Amino acid sequence: MSQFDGPNVIFEARGISKHYGGVVALEGVDLELRQGEVLAIVGDNGAGKSTLIKALTGAIAKTSGTTHMDGQEVQIDSPAAAKDAGIETVYQDLALVNELSITKNVFLGREILRKDLLGRVFGALDFAKMDREIRDLFQKLDIRIADIYREAEAFSGGQRQAVALSKTVMFGKRIAILDEPTAALGVRESKMAMDLVSSLKDHGLSVIMITHNMQHVLQYCDRVMVLRLGQLAAVRDVKDVDGDTLVGLITGAIEDRAA
Ligand SMILES: Nc1ncnc2c1ncn2[C@@H]1O[C@H](COP(=O)(O)OP(=O)(O)OP(=O)(O)O)[C@@H](O)[C@H]1O
């Protein structure tokens, strides 16, 4: 059986390692993402979760390992290469630029230019078109933000996260990678963000999500991979685990038979 057989694997990573000098942040981690699933990555502080997604998305150079899209090896050695491969990453802290409006944030680096009657681009930004597309998008995703002209810093953490997540749909990405999307949010806003994650899935995206919230894993994710001390400790279907088992796998109190 080829390593790419299996249920609609769209993205795969093999043997991902990251060493910082003598510090082994990650060692030989494999990851498989299936079409239309939400894959949780869990693990204790320092387990290597953020390092893994940074290594997968070209934000840091990996020490070794390969990545594959649809069974073909792809070199993802920069954030731009990740975007080209159809991967959008949302980091909690860097989600939005405070000083910019919602429109400018969503279209940052991908601005729509105005065209004259002959369809020639003439440099000016087409804010009317961008605003329209954002309103359509927010409606489609049920994001309730009326005033898209205000600067991002005026919005709550949940709204900011919603805007950041919406970018993954706006630009036709296939994979959204989220590093602790609810870490800075209250209960109500967390639910809003997680419902939006489900809605990304409904729009055909596959999602990788780092979280410390076991309830979110159980309620919103399809599969879960557990990292411990930089290594893959277990991969499970969420329907086959409960919260206690997950915590046991995270701390090492439970050793995975299959790993
Ligand atoms: N730039 C760096 N230089 C040296 N070591 C690093 C660097 N970045 C991360 N590490 C180490 O790599 C390991 C994994 O860190 P990482 O940030 O991936 O953990 P994490 O699982 O995301 O933790 P958390 O849940 O706290 O976010 C840690 O031991 C960390 O100290």
Ligand SMILES: [Mg+2]
């Ligand atoms: Mg982290």
